[in-house]
């Protein structure tokens with residue numbers, strides 16, 4: 449569908465009296481460095497995106513498949529990773545008596561180390577649900593691949609909070625987001641202009657934060673993309689040279705047979 453037609457369809461659906469949550473519109477196309485056969489991650493954007501995740505999302509959303517030391521892949525130096533990890537706590541496991549909790553019933557914790565997985569925001573799913581109105585904040589490491597529309601959806605979703613259409617009856621604790629399936633979401637808008645400080649002069653806007661966190665989550669979903677594409681390019685270059693050599697060889701052989 450053309451853009452104007454889509455816009456018209458969405459506004460018509462939203463303006464209809466007594467409209468319920470209607471079908472979510474297609475997310476607009478964005479261009480991403482990691483798309484296409486030669487695409488690669490933009491490590492600078494992804495590092496900013498990590499900062500956004502750490503300051504605005506980590507308190508609710510886990511990244512199960514990522515360890516602190518993986519951040520080296522985005523250009524963080526070893527000692528940066530070490531001090532970053534030390535800013536988080538993970539369960540320490542049993543002490544010499546086999547206890548995992550102290551006499552208050554609280555888990556023994558220790559500072560995280562580079563080889564630890566990213567610290568979990570909640571100790572288990574039940575705790576996560578209790579803190580979020582019964583809804584589980586999705587684990588995000590593969591979200592870019594898991595949703596239809598991928599990065600475009602994620603960007604549209606993160607920038608897609610608006611006032612609900614007047615006719616829509618939103619339940620308590622739910623927010624309107626046109627792009628979220630069902631359009632009523634239990635996650636409050638977690639980005640606002642100026643929320644996270646960037647030290648490289650990049651604009652501190654919701655739009656930019658969303659773009660950067662998509663760059664980061666595209667990396668968590670496929671950290672080896674750049675190496676794979678480089679390898680692919682090497683293979684293609686090798687095959688091209690090999691083909692030329694074979695052609696030359698064939699010509700020589702046939703020249704002799706003439």
Ligand code: HEC
Nearest residue numbers: 504505507508580583584585586591633634635638639661
């Ligand atoms: C206060 C807790 C909280 C914070 C902070 C938070 N979220 Fe969420 N998020 C949730 C909850 C709860 C859900 C599930 C909502 C639902 O299903 O109604 C959710 C859902 C999502 C989804 C899933 C959408 C889908 O298609 O299923 C994504 C993606 C997401 N959050 C990304 C983020 C990002 C990125 C940030 C940081 C910029 C963030 N969230 C910050 C609680 C949070």
